[in-house]
Amino acid sequence: MSYLSANPAARRYFLRFSSTMGAYVVVLIAVITYLDRSHPTGWIVFVLAILPALPIIGIIVAVGLFLAEQKDEFQRRMLEWALLWGMGGTLATTSVWGFLEMFSHAPHITPFYVFPLFWIFVGIASVVLRLYYRGGDE
Amino acid sequence: MNNRLRMLRAERGWSQAELADRLEVSRQSVNAIETGKYDPSLPLAFRLARLFAMRIEEIFTDEA
Numbered sequence: 009m010s011y012l013s014a015n016p017a018a019r020r021y022f023l024r025f026s027s028t029m030g031a032y033v034v035v036l037i038a039v040i041t042y043l044d045r046s047h048p049t050g051w052i053v054f055v056l057a058i059l060p061a062l063p064i065i066g067i068i069v070a071v072g073l074f075l076a077e078q079k080d081e082f083q084r085r086m087l088e089w090a091l092l093w094g095m096g097g098t099l100a101t102t103s104v105w106g107f108l109e110m111f112s113h114a115p116h117i118t119p120f121y122v123f124p125l126f127w128i129f130v131g132i133a134s135v136v137l138r139l140y141y142r143g144g145d146e
Numbered sequence: 147m148n149n150r151l152r153m154l155r156a157e158r159g160w161s162q163a164e165l166a167d168r169l170e171v172s173r174q175s176v177n178a179i180e181t182g183k184y185d186p187s188l189p190l191a192f193r194l195a196r197l198f199a200m201r202i203e204e205i206f207t208d209e210a
Binding site: 015079080081082083085140141 | 175
């Protein structure tokens with residue numbers, strides 16, 4: 009928490025991230041409940057299907073704003089590296105899985121899982137980077 | 147890139163956290179620069195030089 013209180017960009021990111029995730033949960037529950045009870049048809053289903061994706065896009069915007077607002081260049085570089093590793097890991101995994109689906113009848117996985125997969129790779133990369141740059145004061 | 151940051155900091159009796167506060171960066175940033183794992187940008191190198199009242203070349207030396 010000391011990092012959050014000392015770093016305004018991190019604090020703003022935390023607030024944006026938590027409010028966006030909160031909105032995601034509310035919208036998702038509302039959409040599922042409505043679809044379950046009302047069984048709508050036509051264009052409204054299309055709109056309802058897109059609604060939960062909007063907060064997900066909001067998270068991407070929040071990360072972009074955090075990168076733009078982060079004044080500590082080393083911390084910014086760490087996040088950039090982690091995001092690049094996330095991108096590389098996700099592209100590699102989805103490419104391999106795509107070929108497995110095409111040629112070896114691997115089960116189809118919906119693209120919905122690409123987003124969490126990306127963040128799993130970002131998380132792993134962040135831990136590795138923190139361990140590499142970890143250093144105690146004498 | 148090599149640097150004399152640890153020595154300069156020790157001469158002034160500053161901890162990494164104190165130097166970080168003066169530079170308005172995180173302690174991890176100071177540690178990464180000190181250990182040569184991260185080369186600071188030119189603006190941050192100038193801030194460091196100004197803080198120690200030295201020229202950048204007196205703090206950082208080309209490894210070659």
